[in-house]
Amino acid sequence: MGRHQLSMQRRLILHTDLKVSPxxxxxxxxxxxxxEREAVKIVHAALDLGINFIDTANMYEGYTRSMGSPGGLAEAYIGQALHGRRDHAxxxxxAGNPIGPEPEDKGLSRTHLLRECERSLKRLQTDYLDLFYLHVPDPDxxxxxxxxxxxxxxxxxxxRHWAVSNFAADQTRQILDLCAEGNWPLPVAHQPSFSLLNRTIAEDLLxxxxEREVAVIAYRILESGLLSGKYTDPDNPPADSRAAEKPEWLPQLQDAQTQRSLAEISAQADAANLSLFDYTIRTTVSTPGITSAILGVKKPAQLAAAVRALD
Known part of the structure; x- marks a missing residue:
């Protein structure tokens, strides 16, 4: 593990002193x-492997979450895991997604953001965040x-800094311009969905x-597992896969265009003499403009495999 920790490069988020793993x-x-027990193991494995960047949200509590439920579990688990290791992460x-039934339980109002930041700090057992994201746009x-x-x-x-997630290019431009006009701190990062199957942001946001020196932190890079290489039969997903746990994702897996795109990407991986998973990890983190790529896992071994893909 020490070898990975030494070899895992750091990338600077511009206009900050934050150096993050790819x-x-x-x-x-x-x-x-x-x-909780497995989550703590995963966080510790990430740090031991040289992955120093940890992403969460006030709403995260796993796959079975319903919109508007209180969330908070993921942050609480991370808080437990980072005892004595906060400075390493x-x-x-x-904040921004619904976490309750009341009007003040969602959105990007001052009241909601300040309240949720305080609650997150308490659950995470820290007195500061490195990045605080506006999770989704709020038209109200x-x-x-x-x-x-x-x-x-x-x-x-x-x-220390703030950022945005799921904002379109025109909204992001408006935010950057407002910050410049009002002499407010600029958002230093943007977290959009991006994968080899979904490169929409390459058209405008990226x-x-x-151009504006905003770090891009990509999520859904495996496209809910489609690019993991585990789905060899679209009609029979593996028992421990996300599609098996959430059958409503099966139509995407079975979509003809998706299968054609997967075949093309798999051929590119074969030509590079790489597995689909390794090819996806390598290609995503080497995409110009992508500072870091988010990977969600269920087991520490999955993190180790991703790190090996970069060796």
Missing amino acids: LCLGTMTFGTPVG VLATK TPLAESIAACAELIASGKT PLCI
């Missing part, structure tokens, strides 16, 4: 199917209010982020 530990599985969380709150709230959190030391 792989980022995603924690959406924490809760179900990953319980670059820690990011998010002026962008200026959300930006000002993030500036307030930075000024109070609750978070070039914008490169």
Whole structure:
């Protein structure tokens, strides 16, 4: 493990002193199917392997979560795992998605963001975040209010920097312009969905982020497991796969265009003498503009496999 820790490169998030690994530990599985004991093992394995970047959200509590449930499990598990190791991690969380039935339990208002940041800090057992994301756009709150709230959190030391997730290119440009006009801290990162099967952001968002020096932290890089190499028969997913646990994902797996695209990518992997999984990991993290790629796992061994793919 020490060899990986030494060889795992660090990438600077521009306009910060944050140096992150090209792989980022995603924690959406924490809760179900990953319980606390296994989650702690996964976090420790990530740090031991040289993955110092940990991504979570106030809403994360596993696959069985329903929209509006309180969340918080993933953050609590991470807080337990980082006892004595907080300084070894670059820690990011998010707020904005519904975490309760009341109007103030969602969105990007100042009240919600400040409240949720405090709650996240308590669950994570830390007094500061490295990154605090606006998880999703909120059409009911002026962008200026959300930006000002993030500036307030930075000024109070609750978070070192702020970022956005799931914002379109035009929304991101508007945020950057508002920050420049109002002399507010700029968002230093953007977390969009990106994979070899879904390169939509390459059309506009990725070039914008490169131009404006915003780090891109890609999620869903394995496209819910489609690029893992485990789905050899689209009609019979493996018992421990995400498609088996969430059958509503089967139509995507069985889609004819998806199968054609998978065949093309698999051929590229074969030509490179790599497995589909290794090819996906390598190609994603080497995509210009991608600073780090989020990988969610159920077992520490899956992290080790991803690190080996970069060797």
